[in-house]
Amino acid sequence: MREYDFLVVGTGISGLSFALKAAEHGTVAVLTKRKSENSNTAWAQGGICCVADPKDSFESHIKDTLEAGAGLCNNEVVRTIVESAPKAIDQMMACGINFDRQDDGKFALGKEGGHTQRRILYSKDTTGKEISNKLLQAAQECSNITILEDHFVIDLITTEKLGIEGENSIVGLYALDESTGQILTFRSNTVILCTGGCGRVYLYTTNPNVATGDGLAMAYRAGATVANMEFIQFHPTCLYHHDLNNFLISEAIRGEGGILIGKDGNEFMERHDPRGSLAPRDIVARAIDHEIKRTGEPCVFVDITHKSKEYLSERFPNIYKTCLSVGIDPANDPIPVVPAAHYQCGGVQTDIDGRTSLSGLYAVGEVACTGLHGANRLASNSLLEGAVVAARALDNAVKNKSHKKKISEQTIPEWTSGDAEDVDELVVIYHNWDEIRRLMWDYVSIVRTNKRLKRATTRIQNLRHEVQEFYWNFKICSDLLELRNLVETASLIVNCAQLRDESRGLHYTLDFPETQNSSPAQDTVIKLQKE
Numbered sequence: 254m255r256e257y258d259f260l261v262v263g264t265g266i267s268g269l270s271f272a273l274k275a276a277e278h279g280t281v282a283v284l285t286k287r288k289s290e291n292s293n294t295a296w297a298q299g300g301i302c303c304v305a306d307p308k309d310s311f312e313s314h315i316k317d318t319l320e321a322g323a324g325l326c327n328n329e330v331v332r333t334i335v336e337s338a339p340k341a342i343d344q345m346m347a348c349g350i351n352f353d354r355q356d357d358g359k360f361a362l363g364k365e366g367g368h369t370q371r372r373i374l375y376s377k378d379t380t381g382k383e384i385s386n387k388l389l390q391a392a393q394e395c396s397n398i399t400i401l402e403d404h405f406v407i408d409l410i411t412t413e414k415l416g417i418e419g420e421n422s423i424v425g426l427y428a429l430d431e432s433t434g435q436i437l438t439f440r441s442n443t444v445i446l447c448t449g450g451c452g453r454v455y456l457y458t459t460n461p462n463v464a465t466g467d468g469l470a471m472a473y474r475a476g477a478t479v480a481n482m483e484f485i486q487f488h489p490t491c492l493y494h495h496d497l498n499n500f501l502i503s504e505a506i507r508g509e510g511g512i513l514i515g516k517d518g519n520e521f522m523e524r525h526d527p528r529g530s531l532a533p534r535d536i537v538a539r540a541i542d543h544e545i546k547r548t549g550e551p552c553v554f555v556d557i558t559h560k561s562k563e564y565l566s567e568r569f570p571n572i573y574k575t576c577l578s579v580g581i582d583p584a585n586d587p588i589p590v591v592p593a594a595h596y597q598c599g600g601v602q603t604d605i606d607g608r609t610s611l612s613g614l615y616a617v618g619e620v621a622c623t624g625l626h627g628a629n630r631l632a633s634n635s636l637l638e639g640a641v642v643a644a645r646a647l648d649n650a651v652k653n654k655s656h657k658k659k660i661s662e663q664t665i666p667e668w669t670s671g672d673a674e675d676v677d678e679l680v681v682i683y684h685n686w687d688e689i690r691r692l693m694w695d696y697v698s699i700v701r702t703n704k705r706l707k708r709a710t711t712r713i714q715n716l717r718h719e720v721q722e723f724y725w726n727f728k729i730c731s732d733l734l735e736l737r738n739l740v741e742t743a744s745l746i747v748n749c750a751q752l753r754d755e756s757r758g759l760h761y762t763l764d765f766p767e768t769q770n771s772s773p774a775q776d777t778v779i780k781l782q783k784e
């Protein structure tokens with residue numbers, strides 16, 4: 254049994270920012286199911302919001318965030334995070350993270366959909382990689398931090414699961430060490446979930462393979478409250494190409510003048526919103542979905558051909574190079590794009606300090622629902638949220654000394670595999686994996702109906718039974734664990750969607766096309782019912 258003061262799950266901006274601060278107060282283990290650099294953060298292209306131009310203001314950033322969030326943001330959370338941005342950026346730079354600057358030394362500022370001002374700090378079009386590399390390097394150099402790669406967290410261990418009376422609290426977790434196949438027990442009174450989102454629950458996504466809703470599913474199974482999972486953000490512009498199907502064409506391209514056009518070469522967004530190609534993502538994604546269905550074409554295009562090769566290869570080197578590698582020259586050819594699942598706006602419900610409903614369990618970043626994003630996330634607000642809330646979660650844990658509490662004496666049972674056999678037919682796992690992603694795409698994506706949600710529920714129930722059977726009868730492997738978490742996540746998305754009898758932000762249903770004007774708007778909140 255291994256014991257640490259802090260257990261962090263995930264190596265994105267939230268997990269590493271937390272770990273670096275926590276290391277000043279105790280021992281930290283950072284567990285990640287693959288390699289440390291496999292995170293959603295590392296894939297972020299756009300950047301991180303921070304008011305840095307004298308023409309801009311916190312009030313303006315707050316207003317844009319609230320407007321995108323369609324009445325469901327928590328105002329206090331929005332204000333705190335927006336106003337904390339300059340400090341968070343200073344701390345990131347102290348870790349060696351570089352953001353691009355203009356010739357006069359001031360930050361170069363990008364723009365994306367829903368922003369009325371330029372306020373996005375970036376590092377070319379690989380901002381996430383710059384952040385991830387520098388934080389990882391700092392964590393690797395820190396003697397109090399142990400990074401455990403290929404450690405897949407299976408489930409959280411709580412006092413309730415151990416049959417201990419009183420407030421349900423975290424006491425540790427079980428993790429599969431993939432290098433040995435052993436299941437290890439980790440003890441700690443402070444666990445921080447920073448596992449990112451769940452894009453892989455959909456057939457088409459901009460997310461890396463690791464985004465399978467793991468933290469969300471395990472927190473839910475442990476009894477934590479989950480909120481607003483119906484709000485899945487579809488990024489309007491994922492590259493449409495048969496050799497490369499999850500490559501993001503950053504919204505920053507539209508921020509620099511890229512225009513959405515149809516196959517006929519005509520701009521179409523003006524017909525849908527006066528902000529045109531830079532309207533918030535929910536509006537743009539729905540408009541593209543509408544155009545694709547109307548014209549029968551498989552995709553639309555982003556046209557940035559008015560910019561030179563020199564400009565594009567300097568400002569967007571990664572996008573430019575990747576497009577060229579599949580025969581598209583963005584300086585000459587409009588880039589074919591389709592919407593794809595991109596960001597989970599709901600998640601494990603937390604306060605502004607990352608505290609969940611379970612004592613000792615924190616959730617930070619995409620896995621969490623703090624109230625910042627409401628019904629639709631404003632572009633590039635999420636890296637900021639990760640950095641700000643991670644720092645606050647650490648302060649909270651230290652203040653409450655949860656990591657210092659003596660871990661209860663009673664023994665946490667080691668994991669037993671019983672009579673479980675090696676998985677004999679992996680085909681079942683892969684089939685179910687494909688089925689869940691396809692059905693979520695067909696029934697629970699950009700435009701929903703009651704009928705489609707009902708169909709999805711029936712299918713998910715069947716899949717859940719099969720996965721459970723597999724889980725109990727066979728030895729655990731990472732594919733099975735991911736499938737189990739994907740099914741749980743799909744079920745939470747559908748359940749939340751069924752609870753919302755209106756269209757709002759990213760949740761659009763033909764059965765309730767209007768937004769209810771109840772004030773304040775209500776979150777959809779779900780908690781595991783005890784049997």
Ligand code: SIN
Binds near residue numbers: 504633
């Ligand atoms: C993008 O670069 O378009 C993505 C940025 C974000 O999702 O915040």
